[in-house]
Amino acid sequence: MSETGVWLIILCAGVGTFALRLSFIQAVGHRGMPDWLRRPLRYVPAAVLSALVVPGIVVGGPEPLDPARLAGGAVAALVAWRTRNTLWVLAAGMVVLWAVSALLR
Known part of the structure; x- marks a missing residue:
C-alpha cells in the first residue's frame, strides 16, 4: 500500500x-441525562483504566505472572486506595517494580 x-x-x-x-x-x-443512567456511568473511567492496566501487569512482562510486576501493581493499588494521589501511586509502584526486579536478577 x-x-x-x-x-x-x-x-x-x-x-x-x-x-x-x-x-x-x-x-x-x-x-x-436521567439519574438512572448517570449513576452507573461514574464507574466507566475506573473500569476502562482497570481493563487497560491489569493485562499489562498480569501478562505484560517477560513471563506471565512476573513477580516484580505483580508486586508493583499490588503496592500501587494499595497506595491508590490509601492516598488517592497519582504521583504517589506511580512512584511507589515503580520503586517496588525496580526493587523486586533487581532482587530477582
Missing part, C-alpha cells in the same frame, strides 16, 4: 471517530 493510501485511511478513521463522537454530543448534549 502506498504512503498516500495509508494517510488516507488514517484521515478517514479520524474523521469517522470524530463524527461518531460528535453525533452523540449533538443528539444528547443539550438535554440532561
